Amino acid sequence: MGRKAHFTNEQFYTAAMNRVAEHGPEAVTVASIAEEIGAPVGSVYHRFSSREMIMAGLWLGIAESFQKGFLEILDAVDCIQASLYTLQWVRANPVESKILLLYRREELIGGEWPEQVRERAEALEQTLRCGITAFVKQYFGCYSPNNMQRTVFALIDVPLASVRRHLEDDETPPEYVDELVRETCITIMEVRNENI
Amino acid sequence: MGRKAHFTNEQFYTAAMNRVAEHGPEAVTVASIAEEIGAPVGSVYHRFSSREMIMAGLWLGIAESFQKGFLEILDAVDCIQASLYTLQWVRANPVESKILLLYRREELIGGEWPEQVRERAEALEQTLRCGITAFVKQYFGCYSPNNMQRTVFALIDVPLASVRRHLEDDETPPEYVDELVRETCITIMEVRNENI
DNA sequence: GACATATTAGAATAAGTATTCTAATATGTT
DNA sequence: AACATATTAGAATACTTATTCTAATATGTC
Numbered sequence: 316m317g318r319k320a321h322f323t324n325e326q327f328y329t330a331a332m333n334r335v336a337e338h339g340p341e342a343v344t345v346a347s348i349a350e351e352i353g354a355p356v357g358s359v360y361h362r363f364s365s366r367e368m369i370m371a372g373l374w375l376g377i378a379e380s381f382q383k384g385f386l387e388i389l390d391a392v393d394c395i396q397a398s399l400y401t402l403q404w405v406r407a408n409p410v411e412s413k414i415l416l417l418y419r420r421e422e423l424i425g426g427e428w429p430e431q432v433r434e435r436a437e438a439l440e441q442t443l444r445c446g447i448t449a450f451v452k453q454y455f456g457c458y459s460p461n462n463m464q465r466t467v468f469a470l471i472d473v474p475l476a477s478v479r480r481h482l483e484d485d486e487t488p489p490e491y492v493d494e495l496v497r498e499t500c501i502t503i504m505e506v507r508n509e510n511i
Numbered sequence: 512m513g514r515k516a517h518f519t520n521e522q523f524y525t526a527a528m529n530r531v532a533e534h535g536p537e538a539v540t541v542a543s544i545a546e547e548i549g550a551p552v553g554s555v556y557h558r559f560s561s562r563e564m565i566m567a568g569l570w571l572g573i574a575e576s577f578q579k580g581f582l583e584i585l586d587a588v589d590c591i592q593a594s595l596y597t598l599q600w601v602r603a604n605p606v607e608s609k610i611l612l613l614y615r616r617e618e619l620i621g622g623e624w625p626e627q628v629r630e631r632a633e634a635l636e637q638t639l640r641c642g643i644t645a646f647v648k649q650y651f652g653c654y655s656p657n658n659m660q661r662t663v664f665a666l667i668d669v670p671l672a673s674v675r676r677h678l679e680d681d682e683t684p685p686e687y688v689d690e691l692v693r694e695t696c697i698t699i700m701e702v703r704n705e706n707i
Numbered sequence: 708g709a710c711a712t713a714t715t716a717g718a719a720t721a722a723g724t725a726t727t728c729t730a731a732t733a734t735g736t737t
Numbered sequence: 738a739a740c741a742t743a744t745t746a747g748a749a750t751a752c753t754t755a756t757t758c759t760a761a762t763a764t765g766t767c
């Protein structure tokens with residue numbers, strides 16, 4: 316074929332990721348990504364059709380990895396573990412977590428998903444919905460809007476809130492947070508089989 | 512003196528606010544602010560030294576108003592009411608709340624506060640810290656890091672989390688959220704006088 | 708070794724946007 | 738009414754950044 320590639324796609328993603336984590340989403344220019352690995356901007360556009368596609372690929376890769384672990388715990392219907400998953404994942408993935416949990420998706424990628432990755436993004440969302448619905452049925456014995464609301468609050472919204480403050484400060488979430496999230500989870504999720 | 516002003520500062524702030532709420536922070540160009548009220552861009556710069564100063568003034572005004580109400584409730588040492596304050600404020604101020612609670616401050620204003628409003632911003636932060644510390648002492652009978660952590664979690668982080676999802680969807684937070692926040696608050700804040 | 712082509716290389720282009728500048732206009736003061 | 742000046746008015750400027758374009762270069766295949 317032709318010439319051997321000097322840079323891998325992964326290198327471009329990593330460069331973008333590091334810049335987001337260190338200087339925020341607005342600092343991720345195409346030129347800065349290239350510079351970070353010593354590549355010319357032309358090479359960036361040889362691999363990616365646009366800046367959006369880099370950011371979208373980066374975000375989706377991280378989100379898929381995060382969600383995979385979460386769904387496995389949901390599958391095991393382990394309520395407390397699910398509520399603590401975000402915290403543990405953040406500790407294990409400090410750079411990725413800023414991208415996924417600190418900034419709004421729209422800050423990284425424009426309002427709309429690029430056409431080329433829309434299916435991938437929709438699949439991700441759909442999978443999460445299914446996983447949570449299945450969990451709710453298993454855990455509460457039946458589905459109800461109320462049960463769903465409690466689950467989303469305890470397993471997603473509160474864990475996210477517990478972590479954001481520390482992501483902003485660029486610090487590992489302290490141990491005490493686990494206890495607060497656990498207590499909240501027990502309280503919110505203890506109301507079982509409440510049909511309405 | 513000279514010619515009578517055609518536009519008030521408030522009009523510029525309101526224009527900026529509406530654009531943020533409707534199209535997001537990146538859509539707030541100086542030209543768009545001017546256009547929204549039928550003013551020329553020159554007039555904008557006659558009032559404000561920079562785009563940052565408009566956004567900073569807007570943000571600070573909203574934050575001060577939000578915080579004033581919050582501190583009053585803290586002053587009354589009303590724990591549950593404090594945890595529900597954010598929800599009620601969001602319902603009463605749907606546009607302002609997107610600016611204060613949905614977007615990161617850095618999305619609206621650059622990384623650094625403009626020199627001219629830094630004191631105002633620092634005073635705001637300082638006042639909040641004092642208010643919370645005083646509350647902790649009153650409520651728990653003594654100050655401890657643990658008590659402070661629980662308070663911040665129950666009265667700030669969780670209420671914020673409970674509301675964000677709905678701000679994104681541009682909808683009023685539903686009634687059921689109050690119940691979840693209340694239950695969480697009771698659980699987290701019931702451990703009194705635990706010195707360590 | 709010559710050829711085809713994938714890739715690097717980086718200069719040139721295009722587009723958007725904050726800011727500055729110069730002129731026109733209206734209003735209170737004398 | 739004449740003047741001083743705050744304000745409107747919007748064109749011109751400067752700057753940043755995504756994207757495109759053209760050329761050079763290296764590598765696998767014949």
